Amino acid sequence: xxxxxxxxxxxxxxxxxxxxxxxxxxxxxxxxxxxxxxxxxxxxxxxxxxxxxxxxxxxxxxxxxxxxxxxxxxxxxxxxxxxxxxxxxxxxxxxxxxxxxxxxxxxxxxxxxxxxxxxxxx
Numbered sequence: 001x002x003x004x005x006x007x008x009x010x011x012x013x014x015x016x017x018x019x020x021x022x023x024x025x026x027x028x029x030x031x032x033x034x035x036x037x038x039x040x041x042x043x044x045x046x047x048x049x050x051x052x053x054x055x056x057x058x059x060x061x062x063x064x065x066x067x068x069x070x071x072x073x074x075x076x077x078x079x080x081x082x083x084x085x086x087x088x089x090x091x092x093x094x095x096x097x098x099x100x101x102x103x104x105x106x107x108x109x110x111x112x113x114x115x116x117x118x119x120x121x122x
Contacts, residue, residue, distance in 0.1 A: 069098040 073094045078085050 069101050069103065070095040071098040 073096055075090060076085065
């Protein structure tokens, strides 16, 4: 082995170290830029609401969750029997309060879940 091979190898190795150092400096510069950019954006945003601007409880008291059984309304039918209704003609799927407010329970003899291992309905 001669001196030229060592010099060439050390030059390539030094170039690699310089390249890694430059990549690190670029990453740090990018992070600093991103932090400063985020800080400027945050300064341009409106301030958080003051305590007197926060929502308040209605005079009737806190709103509670209501549990009720619902059933779907009938789907409107087309004027003549041969024409179909398009989705925008049908509108949103509405529901109404059910007359029977008892919660539905599992049928006797059913397993209760898919793949539950029971015999299922027979």
